[in-house]
Amino acid sequence: MNTYIVKLVFNINIGEGLHQSQFDEQTILINATNLEDAFFKAKAQGKVLEERFSNDMDESVEWTFIDVIDIFELRTYKNGDPLYSTTHEAHDSSTFIDYVHHRSQIIQTKLLSFA
Numbered sequence: 001m002n003t004y005i006v007k008l009v010f011n012i013n014i015g016e017g018l019h020q021s022q023f024d025e026q027t028i029l030i031n032a033t034n035l036e037d038a039f040f041k042a043k044a045q046g047k048v049l050e051e052r053f054s055n056d057m058d059e060s061v062e063w064t065f066i067d068v069i070d071i072f073e074l075r076t077y078k079n080g081d082p083l084y085s086t087t088h089e090a091h092d093s094s095t096f097i098d099y100v101h102h103r104s105q106i107i108q109t110k111l112l113s114f115a
Contacts, residue, residue, distance in 0.1 A: 004030045004038035005083070007070035008046045015059040024063070027084075035071065042068045 005027060012022040028045065032038035046065035055061050070084075077083065090096035 001031050001033060002038070003074040004032060004035070004042075004071055005074050006030050006038065006042040006045075006068055008042065008049070009066045009069050010046075010049070011064045011066055013062045013064065014055065023066070025069070029074070030071075035073070038073075039068060039071055042071065 006029075008026045008028060010024045010026065012024055014022075026049070028042070030038045030041050030045065032041050043065075046068065049063070050065050051061075051063045053061055088096060
């Protein structure tokens with residue numbers, strides 16, 4: 001049995017859908033005998049993770065699975081080996097850099113709060 005890292009994409013629709021489109025990317029682990037088996041197990045898991053509920057404003061929220069967008073086998077890695085890479089294009093590079101620093105600060109705050 002092999003372990004695969006898989007990225008699933010979901011469409012999030014709230015209420016009447018009169019809002020900016022929202023998509024959630026989830027990275028999950030799948031145990032499978034080969035890449036094809038992992039792909040189909042990931043698609044099945046995406047369907048299982050679909051959800052419909054009411055939010056705190058009593059609006060209907062629906063998570064709809066779109067598809068698998070990435071899959072690779074998890075092997076033995078050494079410290080510093082890359083696991084995943086993605087490229088972002090931004091109209092305003094300083095805004096994206098600020099976003100990255102903000103996300104890092106959130107992680108640091110969580111680490112300090114559990115120290």
